[in-house]
Each structure stands twice: as C-alpha cells, then as structure tokens.
Amino acid sequence: MRGADSTPPEVFRQYQVILHNRREGLHMHLPMEKEVQMLAYIKNGEPEKFKKLFNDLAKEGDPIEIYQQLQFTRYLFCASIALFCRFAVDGGCTHDEAYSLSDAYIMHMHTLNTVQQVFSLIAVVGADYAERVQSVKKNHLPIVRQCISYISENLFHKLTIKSIARACGTSESYLSALFHKKMGINLKRYITEAKLEASTELLIHSEFTISEIAVKLSFPSHSAFTSKFKNKFGITPIEYRNQYFGTWGLSKYK
16 A cells, blocks of 8 residues: 555654554554443543453453564553543543643653553553543532633633632522532632642743743732742742752753
C-alpha cells in the first residue's frame, strides 16, 4: 500500500512496521470491543469492573511480550490516558481535574524504567479515573456538578455566589446550602481554594508578577492574595515560585 502524499517518508516506514506487526497478531492496542468496554467503565464510574476487565485481558496472554521496546509501551500509555481523561470528563469530572491528573501521571510514567512498570500503570490510571467519576456520581447532584464546572471554567473572572446561582438556574441560598452539604466546604471558600490552586500554575508556568496574578484571579489586592496563599500553602507566592525553580535548578524570578 502506498503512503498518502502528506505522510512523511520516515513516518510511513514506521507505519509499515506497525501494520505488519498488527497483521502478525502483535497488536499495539487493545481489541476494539474491550477498549470500548473499558472506556464505558470509566465514564460510568465503575472501577472494579475496569480492574477486572484489565486483569482478565492480562490473563489471556502476556501483553508485555508485545512491546519489545520501552518507548512503544510509553506510546501505549499516552494513547490510553488521553482516552481515559476524555471519558472521565464525559462522566462528570471537571476538565481541570481530569487533565491535571493526566499530566501528573505522564510525568510519573517518565520516571519508570521498565516495560512492566509502565504497562501496569495503565491499570492504575484507569481505575483512578473510574473512582473519581464514581465519587462525582455518588456525591454530587447534577446542580453541584454544574456549579463546580462553572467555577472551573471561570476562574479568571470575578465569581460570586449570585453569579454562579444564576448560571445554575437556582437561588443563592439553596445552592449554598446544597453545595456545603454535598462537598463539606462552603461555596465561597471553595471558590477561593480553586483560585489558589490555579495561581500555582501561573506561578510556575508564566512570568506574570504576583500582583498581575492577583488581578487575573480577581483577588481584591496583592496582599489579600499573598495572605490567603500563605494560609493554604504555608509559604508566600514568591517563595513558592522560587522553591519550584530552585528544585529544578532553574533561574529564580525576582
């Protein structure tokens, strides 16, 4: 089979090798019907069923033999976690939670040095996502999930209980009481906590000053932001930033 004109030659050569292996039974991915089942278990929040299916597949043959190189197993891991993440969001996890977890697992995966370790981590990741979706479905009513999603999507805007209640189509008093009952934290504090978590990303991945970050996240002042940040993390924003860059041997911000 000829390659498409847009396929670079070096990619087409790899494609031919992988296609040959697939036809010889050395599949780089799970059987389609099993993959669909796994993803459904994540979306529906069924971690035990996910783990059982994964273990059953492992018993059918040694899937590790498929991967002659650690790099191929890493490719499988990244492809799997991308799907797990998307289906977890469909199941009710917030976008930020699901993708932050994905990033954390991918970083961890790169610290592993054997095919077995990386392959086994796929099962851990899938079960983790399924458990998180299970928690959402068990503990959060649709209105609470809507509230959490709205907050996650509007962290860089001024958020008030009134504006959130309006977006969720309910009253401030009802939303506040329901949120506290289901989440174990009052809504105003949850908003602050979410904004503080978002600020850590800006401290690490941007060159915005502390004052600029405070403004972007709608804190009333630089000092208010610093005070709340220190109460939560035990250090000031600038200390957090410098600690991170010091850990990785990078230049600190002034």
